[in-house]
Amino acid sequence: MLPAVKVENLSKEYVVGQSADRHATFYDTLSNALKSPFRKRDESTADASKFWALNDVSFEVQPGEVVGIIGRNGAGKSTLLKVLSRITAPTKGRIEVRGRLASLLEVGTGFHAELSGRENIFLNGAILGMTRRDIAKKFDEIVAFAEVEKFIDTPVKRYSSGMYVRLAFAVAAHLESDVLIVDEVLSVGDSSFQEKCMSKMGDLSQGGRTILFVSHNMGAVSKLCRTGVLLHAGQILHVGDVSGTLAKYETAAANDSLGLATVVRGPLEGSLQVSSVEIQGANPGCTVVVAPAAHIRLRTNYVVSEKIAGARLRFGIFKRGELVFSVYDCRDSADMSPGSYQSDAVIPAKYLSPGNYHLDITAYSSENGAWVRVSNAASFTVTSEWLTGYENNESMGVVNPGFVGTRQQVDS
């Protein structure tokens, strides 16, 4: 059988640098053209640094296959999706897609706040490439799935954010295509709706649809996909069955210290460099799993190259992008003279509700407020004591002080 998607030697180059200023002024272009009218446009950007977001990527997807594309931030996943969805053109290589192609990089694209739910269904459907007939045929199904029957003629600006997202996903979920490209759209809505979305995605894949799915949620990837494609720095590191690819991803990430981290440049950047971050002695990248009864040991090593007055280091524990709490490495800030340092913190895991957390490290001077931060320095997962499988349940809240109430029967 012919592959549904055939990607051959695909490359995409972006120009990053001064002369590629996103919104160059017309004057610049005009004056460049006047100064050197015979020079080709491309040469004028040759000195700017070029960056291959995708570099010679080739793979095939068979009809009916559900493929998960994984990789850390900046690996080229989004670029691959954008090229596959024809939003941006590749620089080299080609892709052949057999059958109707639809892509879903965002739910609710083109929704207009002033228009009613009904009008937005038709608008969004048309934007996603559905015909009016298709939408009309599926209209009731869409409304029922979104659970917005009562408000279908209300402008969506009056919708709660939950209703809005449900309606948006409902339209997208009823998109008819042979090949579907999905970006992380499942990470919206409350947990019960997420479950509904997951099962809808499952149905779609059962129905013989070819799906390319990008996600950071490894649970979703392993549940939905049979095949995995691991991208790293714009190249394919591994293609194979999903469990093998996930394992490769974990080890690849583990071998690369500070791999996921992003250094947020602050004024202290020149005086302090974080050299390593560890959780339980393990490198970041491989997910550290902690039982609630255990302690989470955080450690960071860093080098101070210039004296920092009144320095303190802060471990910030984040869940779903929100700061849960901070731990400082000392109660009173003290000057740090040049040298190597190590800061530790120990957190009893029982105070954290089950789920995934990540760590930010910020060093700052309490004297002048200068700082430097490493965000996403590492991550860990706290497992559940009783409720296995509820690791990401929002009903648990953010912290888990361990309070338990009492119950007694007062009447029969």
Place this chain on the structure above:
Amino acid sequence: MKSNESVTLIEPRSGFHMLNFRELWAYRELLWVLTMRDIKVRYKQTVLGASWAIIRPVLTMVIFSIVFGQLAKLPSDGLPYPVFVYAALLPWTFFANAIGTSGQSLVGSANLVSKVYFPRLIIPLSSVGAGLIDLLISTVVLLLLMLWYGVPFTANLLVAPLLLIGVVFAALGVGTLLSALTVAYRDFTHLTPFMVQIWLYITPVIYPVSMVPKAWQWVMFLNPMTGLVEAFRAAFLGKPFDLQGIAISFAVAIAIFIIGVAYFEKVERRFADII
């Protein structure tokens, strides 16, 4: 699998190439839906609603009649100045609005451009299309004005639809060109309103072409709106057509349209990267 086993090829693209009419046709429903969206949204949450489509040109006509007709005493080819200026304001207002909104349309739809694929030309097309409904409404007002001032209806009126096509082409050409340029160079966001203002004065809206010396009138007609505005007047107010002038203006309008669409198509695939 579905019966329509179409194969989509995704390849690098560069240089000029033909406009893909078949694809544009396949997306005609989207054009319709986006046009309707622009129309529906335009007067949402306004007290006066769609009557703005009447109020704006009528108010402009009143002000122009007082300032240019009464105070400046500009000639009007022997017609009542209000009708004279209103007949020209019809195509002009449509054109000015169309290039203004379509120029901003791509930048305003950045979320669509960076998230979904469709022929990008649909976006400026739909904002030009949405203006047609206002033009239609204000045409009815012109017919009422003609009744009021006793201007006779002539067979010339039959040419009006053809002229309308000319104006639409001119607006599409300038609109698509501006929308593509605005994506790359935001200077055009500031330049466009200024340009529209200047353009009004080089177009015979508030004055007749007959004010310009005969020998130099052809220069006026290089502005496509000159021929179209004059022809609109002739069609509605029963004046003879200046065929030579109209021909020059039509040719320029078509040329601008071709240049606009060609430039748009050339840079289309870069939009998502630079918007």
